[in-house]
Amino acid sequence: MGKHEWWKSMRARMALVMSISGIIPIAICHIIVANALGGMSGNIFEAFFYIPLLPVLFLVNWLLAGVMLQPINQLLQATEKLVNMDIRQRLDTDPNEPTETSELRKSFNRLLNRLEESLNIQCQFVADASHELRTPLTSIQGYTKLLLRRGSNIDANLLGEALQTISDESGRLIRLVSDLLQLARADAGQAVINQQEIVDMRDVLGSVEDTVTVIAPEQIEVQFILSQSPIYVFADGDKLKQVFLNLTNNAIKATQAGGKVTVTLRSTNGQAIIRVIDTGIGIAPADQQRIFNRFYRVERSRTRSRLYGGGTGLGLAIALTIIKAHKGTIELESELNKGSTFTVRLPIGEKSEKLQQPATTGGNPAISERAKEMASGEPMRTPEPGSQLTGTADGVK
Numbered sequence: 001m002g003k004h005e006w007w008k009s010m011r012a013r014m015a016l017v018m019s020i021s022g023i024i025p026i027a028i029c030h031i032i033v034a035n036a037l038g039g040m041s042g043n044i045f046e047a048f049f050y051i052p053l054l055p056v057l058f059l060v061n062w063l064l065a066g067v068m069l070q071p072i073n074q075l076l077q078a079t080e081k082l083v084n085m086d087i088r089q090r091l092d093t094d095p096n097e098p099t100e101t102s103e104l105r106k107s108f109n110r111l112l113n114r115l116e117e118s119l120n121i122q123c124q125f126v127a128d129a130s131h132e133l134r135t136p137l138t139s140i141q142g143y144t145k146l147l148l149r150r151g152s153n154i155d156a157n158l159l160g161e162a163l164q165t166i167s168d169e170s171g172r173l174i175r176l177v178s179d180l181l182q183l184a185r186a187d188a189g190q191a192v193i194n195q196q197e198i199v200d201m202r203d204v205l206g207s208v209e210d211t212v213t214v215i216a217p218e219q220i221e222v223q224f225i226l227s228q229s230p231i232y233v234f235a236d237g238d239k240l241k242q243v244f245l246n247l248t249n250n251a252i253k254a255t256q257a258g259g260k261v262t263v264t265l266r267s268t269n270g271q272a273i274i275r276v277i278d279t280g281i282g283i284a285p286a287d288q289q290r291i292f293n294r295f296y297r298v299e300r301s302r303t304r305s306r307l308y309g310g311g312t313g314l315g316l317a318i319a320l321t322i323i324k325a326h327k328g329t330i331e332l333e334s335e336l337n338k339g340s341t342f343t344v345r346l347p348i349g350e351k352s353e354k355l356q357q358p359a360t361t362g363g364n365p366a367i368s369e370r371a372k373e374m375a376s377g378e379p380m381r382t383p384e385p386g387s388q389l390t391g392t393a394d395g396v397k
Contacts, residue, residue: 010065010069010072011062011065011066011069012062012065014061014065014068014069015058015061015062015064015065016058016061018057018061018064018065019054019057019058019061020054022057022061023053023054023057026053071097071098071101072101074101075091075101075104075105078091078092078105079091079108082112088116090109090112091105091108091109091112092105093105093106093109124295125294125295128294128295128313129176129180129295132176132295132313133173133176133177136169136170136172136173136176137169137173139165139166139169140165140166140169140170140173143162143163143165143166144166146158146162147159147162176314179314179315179318180314182318182321183294183314183317183318183321186321186325191325192239192321192322192325193235193236193239193322193325193326194236194238194239195236196234196235196236197234197235197237198232198233198234198349199232199233199234199235199237199240200230200231200232201231201232201233201240201265201272201274201346202226202227202230202231202265203237204237204240204241204244205224205226205244205263205265205274206224206226207241208224208241208244208245208248208263209222209224209263211245212245212248212249212252215249215252216252216261217252217257219257219258220252220255220257220258220259220260220261221259221260221261222248222252222260222261222262222263223260223261223262223263224262224263224264224265225262225263225264225265226264226265227265227266227267231265231266231267231272231348232348232349233272233326233346233347233348233349234347234349235326235346236322236326239322239325239326240322240326240346242318242319242322243318243319243322243323243344244263244274244276244344246315246316246318246319247276247319247342247344248261248263248276250315250316251276251277251278251280251340251342252278254278254280254281254340255278255279255280255281255339256280256281259278259279259280260278260279261276261277261278261279262275262276262277262278263275263276263277264277267348270347270348271345271346271347271348272345272346272347272348273343273344273345274343274344274345274346275341275342275343275344276341276342276344277339277340277341278339278340279338279339280339280340281336281337282334282335282336282337282338282339282340283332283334283336283340284336288332288334291316291332292316292317292319292320292330293317294313294314294317295313295314296313297313323344323346326346326347327346327347328344328345328346328347329344329345330342330343330344331343331345
């Protein structure tokens, strides 16, 4: 505080207010007493002689205000030291200081806790992103050096393997960078979804089905149970396709041979409800708490990575971001060695019919019971153990 700005301080203002509030009652009492004694006219002017007492009162109140504001001054000095302190340091709390300043110190410490947590997440994100970028770059560099070293003497099979690896790892790099940019835009507050329009969820999931049936292993049964009547949502159809393609691919990768993946669509209470269910290996409760975190993977061991496909760990984080941008939710229910269910809820658009018609099952009589449940509007029963879905933490593109 500058030498000429002392009068702007809280201490000066408190001293001035206290001085004025002290001299006014004295003057009023003097006038009342003088009036009672019958000498009001002469003593009114005598009341003005109290004005010279203002500087004395101001000086006394200045000292008192300094004592009262001492805890705040100490807090101010402590917060100024934070500029040069380690972010892990905290303000000391004194049980004997006033309640207000003690609570203020605790609030500062809570703010520092959140700041440290955010910085740790950011540092971890940068470290994970660097690692993910380094892995494919190392493979590309290794095979490139091999081609340069061998030159024209390289074996045709080895040449094909090297070129295929370089192509695969380059594609992985492109997908990773694209995912990182998408998350960066979301963090910056930019629009996650493009132009929205009224879309029929049957068309979105039908497109997902066309893609999934091509890449799904023959040993895993993939089944889509969609509503006969349209279910419209106001959304970016391409982004929703990305979400459900990710969830379905994750379920397929987490399901072993002989298992089953089921995708259902129905509407209830003004919401479109999409469930991706499979009979995979399940997700442990501890992993379920972090499954939507960036770069988080379930079981990073080699055995599990073969099941989960070795993705980047960004798919579910992106899916959650997209669904939230559509004012929807994603929920996970899972049990180890039995499977998992990812449930997505989206608000229905104006064109959707209120009554749900029986579901189409592709002529398969084995799912007629499910069709009846959807037609009645009752909640769909979760498949028996062994026929749930397991979602993974990887983003499969």
